[in-house]
Every structure is written in structure tokens, then in C-alpha cells.
Amino acid sequence: MRFASVASALASIGTLVAAASTQGLYDLVERRLPQRSLNFAFELIETLHVNASKPQNDHYTISTASNGSIAISGTSVSALATGLRRYFVDVAHVDLYWFIGSRLDQIPPTLPRPNHTITGASVVPWRYFFNTVTFSYTTPFWSWSDWELELDWLALHGVNLPLAWVGFEKILLDAFQEVNLTTSQILPFFSGPAFQAWNRFGNTQGSWGGELPLQWIHQQFELQQKILSRMLDLGMTPILPAFTGFVPTALVDVYPNATVVNGSQWEDFPREFTNTTFLEPSDPLFSKLQNIVMTKQLDYYGNITQFYTLDQYNENDPYSGDLDYLRNMTRGTWQSLKAANPGAVWVMQGWLFTSNSDFWTDERIEAYLSGVEVNTDMLVLDLFSESQPQWQRTDSYYGKPWIWNQLHDYGGNQGLYGQIDNVTINPIAALANSSSLVGFGITPEGQEGNEIMYALLLDQAWSPTPIDTATYFASWVRTRYTGVNNSVTPQLYTAWELLRTSAYNNTNLTSNAVSKAIFELAPNITRLTNRTGHHPTTINYEPAVVVHAWKEMYAAASTEPNLWANDAYKHDFVDITRQVYSNAFASSYAACIAAWNTTNGTAEFDAHAATLLLLLRTLDPLLSSLPQFNLAPWLASARALAPSNTTNSTIPDFYEYTARNQITRWGPDGEINDYASKSWGGLVGDYYLPRWLTFLDYLRSVGPDGYEDGEVRARIEGVEVGFQVPGSGLGVRESTGDVRTVVETAVVPALRKMGIL
Numbered sequence: 001m002r003f004a005s006v007a008s009a010l011a012s013i014g015t016l017v018a019a020a021s022t023q024g025l026y027d028l029v030e031r032r033l034p035q036r037s038l039n040f041a042f043e044l045i046e047t048l049h050v051n052a053s054k055p056q057n058d059h060y061t062i063s064t065a066s067n068g069s070i071a072i073s074g075t076s077v078s079a080l081a082t083g084l085r086r087y088f089v090d091v092a093h094v095d096l097y098w099f100i101g102s103r104l105d106q107i108p109p110t111l112p113r114p115n116h117t118i119t120g121a122s123v124v125p126w127r128y129f130f131n132t133v134t135f136s137y138t139t140p141f142w143s144w145s146d147w148e149l150e151l152d153w154l155a156l157h158g159v160n161l162p163l164a165w166v167g168f169e170k171i172l173l174d175a176f177q178e179v180n181l182t183t184s185q186i187l188p189f190f191s192g193p194a195f196q197a198w199n200r201f202g203n204t205q206g207s208w209g210g211e212l213p214l215q216w217i218h219q220q221f222e223l224q225q226k227i228l229s230r231m232l233d234l235g236m237t238p239i240l241p242a243f244t245g246f247v248p249t250a251l252v253d254v255y256p257n258a259t260v261v262n263g264s265q266w267e268d269f270p271r272e273f274t275n276t277t278f279l280e281p282s283d284p285l286f287s288k289l290q291n292i293v294m295t296k297q298l299d300y301y302g303n304i305t306q307f308y309t310l311d312q313y314n315e316n317d318p319y320s321g322d323l324d325y326l327r328n329m330t331r332g333t334w335q336s337l338k339a340a341n342p343g344a345v346w347v348m349q350g351w352l353f354t355s356n357s358d359f360w361t362d363e364r365i366e367a368y369l370s371g372v373e374v375n376t377d378m379l380v381l382d383l384f385s386e387s388q389p390q391w392q393r394t395d396s397y398y399g400k401p402w403i404w405n406q407l408h409d410y411g412g413n414q415g416l417y418g419q420i421d422n423v424t425i426n427p428i429a430a431l432a433n434s435s436s437l438v439g440f441g442i443t444p445e446g447q448e449g450n451e452i453m454y455a456l457l458l459d460q461a462w463s464p465t466p467i468d469t470a471t472y473f474a475s476w477v478r479t480r481y482t483g484v485n486n487s488v489t490p491q492l493y494t495a496w497e498l499l500r501t502s503a504y505n506n507t508n509l510t511s512n513a514v515s516k517a518i519f520e521l522a523p524n525i526t527r528l529t530n531r532t533g534h535h536p537t538t539i540n541y542e543p544a545v546v547v548h549a550w551k552e553m554y555a556a557a558s559t560e561p562n563l564w565a566n567d568a569y570k571h572d573f574v575d576i577t578r579q580v581y582s583n584a585f586a587s588s589y590a591a592c593i594a595a596w597n598t599t600n601g602t603a604e605f606d607a608h609a610a611t612l613l614l615l616l617r618t619l620d621p622l623l624s625s626l627p628q629f630n631l632a633p634w635l636a637s638a639r640a641l642a643p644s645n646t647t648n649s650t651i652p653d654f655y656e657y658t659a660r661n662q663i664t665r666w667g668p669d670g671e672i673n674d675y676a677s678k679s680w681g682g683l684v685g686d687y688y689l690p691r692w693l694t695f696l697d698y699l700r701s702v703g704p705d706g707y708e709d710g711e712v713r714a715r716i717e718g719v720e721v722g723f724q725v726p727g728s729g730l731g732v733r734e735s736t737g738d739v740r741t742v743v744e745t746a747v748v749p750a751l752r753k754m755g756i757l
């Protein structure tokens, strides 16, 4: 009944289709605004056939129905969801966020009405989200409610093509069992809970610190069923995994004649954990396994997608560079996909062409891509388009449809960072210059902060001209801090404008991703500051500008003390303080080393060393105060996924170990030490601080002539190894939520002492 008036209003626009499929949106509104879904009316118009080979742009219209409800019509559920957020943000000034959750409940009791009809249209059919490794850096221990927030966020931001990797090991387990491998031959192949992404890529095999239990596999599979069902309800087409060719070494025991080669060694991992066995697509067993993997998913989930993610050579060079060989690899793989599901489209991350560009010459890329003989049977993710786009050099992937993606973040690093120009101007320019560009997307290794940069690109997918970032940031501020008086303290606008034109406007291509705090790195007398590349430690702006932004933020809370009770404000204030600390640490560190190098043991060295320690000691309680900046919830969420009905701590300890190991030593022996480091409470106080204490004590005891690198390394490693032990309680702090007290009693005095305030 509630659709009637809208239906007549829309009659002239297009054909109405069954309202039932909009149920997911009413459910979303009920989840976030209980009992308010009756105030909304969603209508689908013009059913667009979601056909992978001919995708079309979406559009929506927002108006007020005659009964006063908010009427949103659009070409797909995703278009409606995008329109819904547009209403929330532009008319009601509320939104839903990472970390702090939904602030939609701040909406006025009487819904504000749009005073004119608002329309929107996408400039690309596909809005993509996730990197294969986000499933290990960010989501490995997520509960269903974490996923619910994420999926609501994705829907409201117009995402209609997300990756869906959770629980894939269940499918592989089934498939390998069906070809007669035993469970005990299969389980040793899998990597631990925090490392599954690299096993799925064939970079790693096996698990250090324990074996992946069946319990994990079954529980993740159950989670995947919920995720997929919700994705469908919210109008998204999930991209499911497929069989890549990476197999347990034991496969060769069962099939001695199988055509296998060794994958390459990844990141100096020992042989037992890398050089993964790769079954070549030319072997009939490959097609058989592909068929089982795809059929199992069709059986479990239904024929819900045409899209399959499949990466064989991610940071892992092919066995041969012969062009015929490369073409055969893709042709065989493609045919196996089509045999199992005739509508299949192969989605591939294009990262290999960036990371292993020595191997991937233009002619090899062309040969490899040409094995997929129908262009629309493939979809390439240009992975790091804001900085190292590959689509120009590959002539738009030789005609394959592709997506422009912002990568932005490596390893879940946390610096304030963005490229407001490249993320708004470049995708629009690409659209004009490449006829096979079909989407914009987001491919962060870790979803760890700088949320505005992600929202910006997804909103750019609905704007034919580059978004004006000054207006965009101001609107972000207006909406983000709503709930205090319904008007926003002016200093907050100033703070974000300062950030927009500094940290968020990097144009220096030598360091083009989120920067890392050097205190997260193993202490050293050299090579910590000014690192460039994908884990830069450069500060590409005047640090004083961020201090200025901090002062404005702080002043805002003097003007409006209620801000201390505002979750968005608390989050952002902690985040900006973290950056001020990170920058201050870098300059004090440089001064400390210089003092040591000239005359160790002097008062000057001691003063700088004391500053470094003061920074870490006062940052730790600040970060701990909020759960999203605290280590404990990460560890607890890992343990929470272990079976609850046992007193045996082996499994929870193993899950916790993988959680600790990933963000610190990352590998059994520190293979990619500190890659996924975090400025988290507990980690700063019980890991980084002891490392720096050890280091500074050593420097105090020895001058440059007596310095022994091996000795320093050994001492620091002692701290690192000790921290891996699960159940030790090391780094576990409670979150009080009381940011204000820590700021007033610890942060402000520290910054004063350093002359920053």
C-alpha cells in the first residue's frame, strides 16, 4: 500500500518492477533507524539486465511522496542505496562510518524533506571494493556485526561489486577431498587465520605456530553464507573465488603424474612455507578441480554471480616467460571457468604488472591476457591507479574491461594521507580516454583510516566532473560531527581544511601511499626517516600545518565541550594527535641520533632520548582509550573465534598468536617485520616502547665506534620474540572511552614540554 503514491509519481519515468527486491533496503533502514522504514519508499524502475558483458550506468531520484515519506526510485538496489545515502548526507546530515559506526540515529525525529527533487547518475556501471589481502589485514577476525556495518557502508556508498573471500577453505577442502586427498594431507596446506590471503595467492603454504583447525574452516564458511546473502539483499554482485592451481604438496603423492611446477619463493620465506606447488591448467585434473570448486559454490550459494576472482601470479612469477606458455596458462584457466559456469567472468588483480614489472614486459602481458579470447570474459583491476596506473602502458589491457582503483593503504598503515587531486581528476580523465573502463573501486591492503578518501572516490563514481574537494570536505565536517547542537563549531571546518591542503593533498610521487610512524619500525641508527615507496616514512607536508589543525580541533572542544562525548570527534582527535606524535617523534629521533653521533653520553642525547620515551608513554594511554586504536580488541576478536565449549587453550592461543604475529614479525622469523605495524594502544606501550628503550640504553652505553649492529638486532629481537607468546597479556589494555582525561593529563603536558604547544 505504501508504494501506491510513489508508483503513480514514477509511472512516467519507467516500468515498475516487483517491490520485493527492495526489502533489503527497508531492512537496512530498520537496522539503523528502528521503526523508521515506513518513512521511506523505495521503487525500482527500468530493470537493467545485470549482464556482465554489457553493464549499464545507474541513476536515482529522491523526492517527497504525497504522504510525506521520502521516495527514492532508481535503476537498481545499489542505485537506491546510493540515493538513500545522498538523502542522509545532503538533506538530513547524518552518515554511517567505519570505526565509530552508524550516526544515522542522529537524524531529527521528523525526517527533513528534500525541498526539490534530487537526482544522481553513475558514470560507471561497476563500483568495486576490497583487495584480496584486506581479508587478512582487516577482516580476518570480524564478527557478523562487524560485517553488517561494513556491508551497510558498502551499499550506502554505491558499491555493487565486492570481493567475497570468506570461508573459501571449506570449498577447497571439499574439492581436494573429492579427488581423494585425505584431510591430513589437505590441512597442512592452509595458512593460519591472519595469513589466508597469501595462501590463496600461492605466496605462502602451510602455517607457522599451529595448524588451521577444521573448526575455523566450518565457522568461516557459515559466516560467508550470511555475508553473501546480505550482499545480495543489498544489491551487490559478489565476486567469488575460483580454483587457481595452487595445491597441497601431497597432491603429487596421490597423482604422481600430475603436471606441477614450483611457485616462486616469496619474501625470503623458508621453502616449507612458500614455493607453493602449482598444478598447470593443461592437466585435466586442473579442470576437474575447477569444476568441483565452482559447482560446490553453485550448490551451496546458488547461481548468484558471474564473477570469479583468480590470481595465479601475484608476486609469484610464472614458471616460464615463453609467450606460448603464458597464453596457454590463461587459455586453459579460462576454459576451465567457462566449462563450469558458462557465464563466468575472470576477475584478476593487475598488481603483478606493477610489482613484478621486470618479468611482465608488454609482450608477456599481451600474451597472457590474450589467452582469454573473449574480452568480456575478463575484468582486470588496475590496482594502484592513483599512483602507478598500468592501463596506459597496456593499452587498456588490450581491450579487456578494467576498473580504476585507489589502493592508498599498504599493510593497514595509519598515517593521515590522500591524493585529493589524483583521486578525483584521474579517474574522470581515464573515462574519457579508455573505452573499456567499466568501474571505479577501492583496493586497500588494509582498511585502516582516512575514510574520507574512500568515500571521495566512491562518490566520484556519481559525478561526471572531478569533485570539488573544498566543498566535499566541508560537507563531510558538517555531517560527521552532527549531533552537537546541529551546528558545527567553526574550528572543525578550519582543521579539516588544513588537512585537506596538506596531508590529503600529496603530489610527491616518490612516496605515494599512507605513511608509517617510524616508532613502529625496529629502532636503528639509519634508514628510518625519509623512506619512500609503498611504506613511506616521509612527511609530505609541513608538519606545523597538522599541529595547527590539532590546535583547531582542540579549540573546538573548548568552545563546545559536548564534543568530548561525540564518537566522531573523539576518533578524529585521537587520530590527528597520533599524527602529531608520529611527526614529532621523527624529528626528535633525527636530533637524538645526530647528538649520539657527535658525542654520545651527553645531556643532549639524554634529553632527546627522554623525549622519544615521553612520546611513546603518553601516546599509549591515548590510543588505548578507544577500542578502534587499541590492540586488545584485535586479540580478543581472534580468541573469540575459537570453539567456546572447550577448556583447551590450544586453538584460542593459536588464533591469538597469528593476530600478534601479523602486526609485528609477520612470519615465523620476522620475514616481513613491521610491514603491518599499527599505532595501537598496548602495542605502543608493550612492544615499540621496550624496543626503543633497549635501543636507547644501548646507544647510551656505546659510541659510534663501538656500535655493533648484530648486538642491537639481537637485543631488539628478544623483545619481538617475547611479544609473540599468546596468553601473556602483553599489550592488553582496557578502553575507557575517556579521551578527554588522557588529553588533559598526559597529551597536553607532553606537547607543552616539547614546545609544540
Ligand SMILES: *[C@@H]1O[C@H](CO)[C@@H](O)[C@H](O)[C@H]1NC(C)=O
Pocket (backbone or CB within 6 Å): 090, 091, 114, 115, 116
Ligand atoms: C532547501 O534545502 C536546502 C538544504 O537541503 C536548504 O539549505 C534550503 O534552505 C532549503 N530551501 C528551502 C526554500 O526550504
Ligand SMILES: *[C@@H]1O[C@H](CO)[C@@H](O)[C@H](O)[C@H]1NC(C)=O
Pocket (backbone or CB within 6 Å): 178, 179, 180
Ligand atoms: C577416488 O577414489 C575412489 C575410490 O577409490 C575412486 O572410485 C575415484 O575414482 C577416485 N577419484 C579420483 C578423482 O581419482
Ligand SMILES: *[C@@H]1O[C@H](CO)[C@@H](O)[C@H](O)[C@H]1NC(C)=O
Pocket (backbone or CB within 6 Å): 255, 256, 257
Ligand atoms: C604415470 O606415467 C607413466 C608413464 O607415462 C605410466 O607408466 C604410469 O602408469 C602413470 N602412473 C599413473 C599413476 O598414472
Ligand SMILES: *[C@@H]1O[C@H](CO)[C@@H](O)[C@H](O)[C@H]1NC(C)=O
Pocket (backbone or CB within 6 Å): 262, 263, 264, 265, 271, 275
Ligand atoms: C623456490 O623458488 C625460488 C624462486 O623461483 C627459487 O629460486 C628456489 O630455488 C626455489 N626453492 C626450491 C627449494 O625449490
Ligand SMILES: *[C@@H]1O[C@H](CO)[C@@H](O)[C@H](O)[C@H]1NC(C)=O
Pocket (backbone or CB within 6 Å): 322, 324, 325, 328
Ligand atoms: C601450448 O598449448 C598447445 C596446445 O595445447 C601445445 O601444443 C603447446 O605445446 C603449448 N605450448 C607450451 C609452450 O606449453
Ligand SMILES: *[C@@H]1O[C@H](CO)[C@@H](O)[C@H](O)[C@H]1NC(C)=O
Pocket (backbone or CB within 6 Å): 298, 303, 306, 340, 341, 342, 343
Ligand atoms: C548461471 O547464470 C548465468 C546467467 O547469469 C548463466 O549464463 C549460466 O549458465 C548459469 N550457470 C549455471 C551453472 O546454471
Ligand SMILES: *[C@@H]1O[C@H](CO)[C@@H](O)[C@H](O)[C@H]1NC(C)=O
Pocket (backbone or CB within 6 Å): 385, 386, 387, 388, 389, 419, 422, 426, 506, 507, 508, 509, 510, 511, 512
Ligand atoms: C598522479 O597521477 C599521475 C598520472 O597517473 C602520476 O604520474 C603521478 O605520479 C601521480 N601522483 C602521485 C603522487 O602518485
Ligand SMILES: *[C@@H]1O[C@H](CO)[C@@H](O)[C@H](O)[C@H]1NC(C)=O
Pocket (backbone or CB within 6 Å): 420, 421, 469, 501, 505, 507
Ligand atoms: C594540491 O597541491 C598541488 C601542488 O602544490 C596544487 O597544485 C593543487 O592545487 C593542490 N590541490 C588542491 C585541491 O588544493
Ligand SMILES: *[C@@H]1O[C@H](CO)[C@@H](O)[C@H](O)[C@H]1NC(C)=O
Pocket (backbone or CB within 6 Å): 508, 509, 510, 511, 530, 532, 538
Ligand atoms: C619528494 O619527496 C622526496 C623524498 O622525500 C624528496 O627528496 C623530494 O624533494 C620531494 N619532492 C618535492 C617536489 O617536494
Ligand SMILES: *[C@@H]1O[C@H](CO)[C@@H](O)[C@H](O)[C@H]1NC(C)=O
Pocket (backbone or CB within 6 Å): 525, 526, 593, 594, 597, 704
Ligand atoms: C655520523 O657522522 C658521520 C660523519 O659525519 C656520518 O658519516 C655518519 O653517517 C653519521 N652516522 C649516523 C648514524 O648518523
Ligand SMILES: *[C@@H]1O[C@H](CO)[C@@H](O)[C@H](O)[C@H]1NC(C)=O
Pocket (backbone or CB within 6 Å): 529, 530, 586, 587, 590
Ligand atoms: C628526513 O627526515 C628528517 C626527520 O623527519 C627531516 O628532518 C629531514 O629534513 C629529512 N630529510 C630530507 C632530505 O627530506
Ligand SMILES: *[C@@H]1O[C@H](CO)[C@@H](O)[C@H](O)[C@H]1NC(C)=O
Pocket (backbone or CB within 6 Å): 522, 523, 524, 525, 526, 527, 709, 710, 712, 713
Ligand atoms: C639497520 O638498517 C640497516 C640498513 O637497512 C641494516 O643493515 C641493519 O641491520 C639494521 N640494524 C638493525 C639493528 O636492525
